[in-house]
């Protein structure tokens with residue numbers, strides 16, 4: 497098997513969220529795995545903000561992402577607050593970085609200005625549909641390739657239409673037919689690069705050795721491979737993490753199934769130690785019966801070859817159980833101040849010291865304390 501981690505190269509990983517407001521629990525799991533891999537190999541972990549889709553951006557998201565990661569103790573070596581030798585880690589602050597690479601593609605004849613209006617492209621789409629074939633932009637590629645033109649999207653001209661075969665560090669050999677290759681947009685008409693283009697350049701310039709991300713990017717990977725080739729860039733190792741599934745395994749975990757914003761877990765009283773422990777076990781295990789792991793344990797035992805291929809279940813009961821285990825480990829004083837944070841107004845100034853063991857026994861997380869108070873369950877003890 498190919499050596500995914502040649503120890504002579506420094507491991508550099510990144511978490512590259514788009515600042516769209518919500519810090520899904522799945523995103524944090526990706527961040528954690530990338531972080532653990534970097535820390536395990538004494539490498540570098542980068543937090544990169546992919547904000548080139550200005551329409552989807554939600555103000556305040558960057559702060560929100562940083563706060564979520566900080567809460568969990570996932571610290572970064574370079575991030576929005578710590579530029580690296582390559583400059584900012586916020587893509588919108590690096591727009592001029594992408595231009596020479598676009599220029600190189602134009603010069604090689606691998607990029608062209610898309611001359612069509614939206615209506616014309618819709619027309620092509622209709623035409624393909626009527627002919628019963630998949631819509632591929634390359635079937636309508638203009639004959640002449642005039643290069644970049646301001647105000648017109650710059651498209652990649654896939655140099656060679658072929659079958660793609662690649663190694664994924666988790667999934668093994670993956671393949672896709674030539675229909676997976678198309679002339680995708682590199683730079684949009686607003687001047688911002690697409691994710692497809694910008695992430696490849698940034699991964700290259702930031703020296704990323706391992707890309708960890710979930711399976712929604714598998715279908716685009718042939719396009720990325722074609723671009724690496726056209727640019728003469730060596731591609732990082734790609735490791736596809738398993739999707740997070742609902743308890744009943746029927747679907748990916750969505751917002752309605754409890755995929756909350758990460759900071760909502762903090763509000764409910766989940767402890768960061770429990771959360772990290774829980775997230776690490778979604779799609780990875782050390783091959784032993786061990787269930788409780790500190791961050792340090794995780795760093796030393798994490799490895800890509802124990803990341804699962806199949807979807808991994810989000811088990812709320814397990815999270816609650818783990819939270820309780822970490823709660824029980826707290827000192828009596830810490831337990832008391834933890835409980836107090838969740839007691840409603842009227843109870844907060846009461847002396848609860850003698851009740852701490854009773855309350856802790858009955859709860860799994862802070863919000864349960866609030867519920868006990870609201871249900872009148874605590875009144876009995878006061």
Ligand code: GLU
Nearest residue numbers: 512513514546695708709
């Ligand atoms: N910006 C992408 C996202 O938020 C990141 C994908 C990647 O890690 O390459 O989904």
